[in-house]
Amino acid sequence: MNIRIGQGLDVHAFTPGDHVMLGGVRISHHRGVAGHSDGDVVLHALCDALLGALALGDIGMHFPPGDEQWRDADSRDLLRRVVALLVERGWRIGNVDLTVACEEPRLSPHVPAMRKVIAEILEISEGHVSVKATTTEQLGFCGRGEGIAAMAVALIHTG
Ligand SMILES: Nc1ccn([C@@H]2O[C@H](COP(=O)(O)O)[C@@H](O)[C@H]2O)c(=O)n1
Numbered sequence: 001m002n003i004r005i006g007q008g009l010d011v012h013a014f015t016p017g018d019h020v021m022l023g024g025v026r027i028s029h030h031r032g033v034a035g036h037s038d039g040d041v042v043l044h045a046l047c048d049a050l051l052g053a054l055a056l057g058d059i060g061m062h063f064p065p066g067d068e069q070w071r072d073a074d075s076r077d078l079l080r081r082v083v084a085l086l087v088e089r090g091w092r093i094g095n096v097d098l099t100v101a102c103e104e105p106r107l108s109p110h111v112p113a114m115r116k117v118i119a120e121i122l123e124i125s126e127g128h129v130s131v132k133a134t135t136t137e138q139l140g141f142c143g144r145g146e147g148i149a150a151m152a153v154a155l156i157h158t159g
């Protein structure tokens with residue numbers, strides 16, 4: 001059995017709006033998130049972690065922000081496409097561990113729904129999908145409420 005790991009990081013700025021998409025879940029909020037797609041930092045970081053494990057570049061290389069095809073894209077669809085790249089090369093996903101940093105919205109009530117969505121797309125059990133949230137103690141761009149960051153680690157294997 002071959003094993004590989006990958007990591008990903010994504011950041012998006014808050015904009016005027018009434019919801020954010022995080023981990024494939026729509027969360028009502030008094031602001032939105034800027035992006036060419038739906039701006040789901042969690043799924044983007046996860047795409048980059050999986051692409052990193054495959055050494056296949058990054059999300060922007062596969063779904064260029066200048067390409068109208070990806071305008072307002074549903075990031076769940078982008079993640080499905082990345083999973084297909086992985087499966088067609090003979091890899092499977094072991095587990096993923098995700099951390100989201102923002103002062104608000106409060107994410108813990110939404111973590112179970114995020115784990116469910118992600119597990120379904122990755123075709124692994126929810127027990128193999130970890131989603132964690134943290135503030136940055138009011139420090140930095142997250143702490144000032146300027147944006148949201150997400151980090152992801154993924155383990156993939158053959159056989
Ligand atoms: N947007 C967030 C941030 C944090 N949480 C939860 O609060 C706990 C404490 O956060 P600290 O930054 O003070 O460590 C953390 O463990 C998260 O469960 C949250 O739900 N939403």
Ligand SMILES: C[C@@]1(CO)OP(=O)(O)OP(=O)(O)OC[C@H]1O
Pocket residue numbers: 010011034035036037038039040044059060061062063064065066067070071073
């Ligand atoms: C997801 C893509 C799709 O065009 O656009 P954005 O929503 O701007 O997100 P980003 O994290 O900057 O990744 C780049 C793009 O692939």
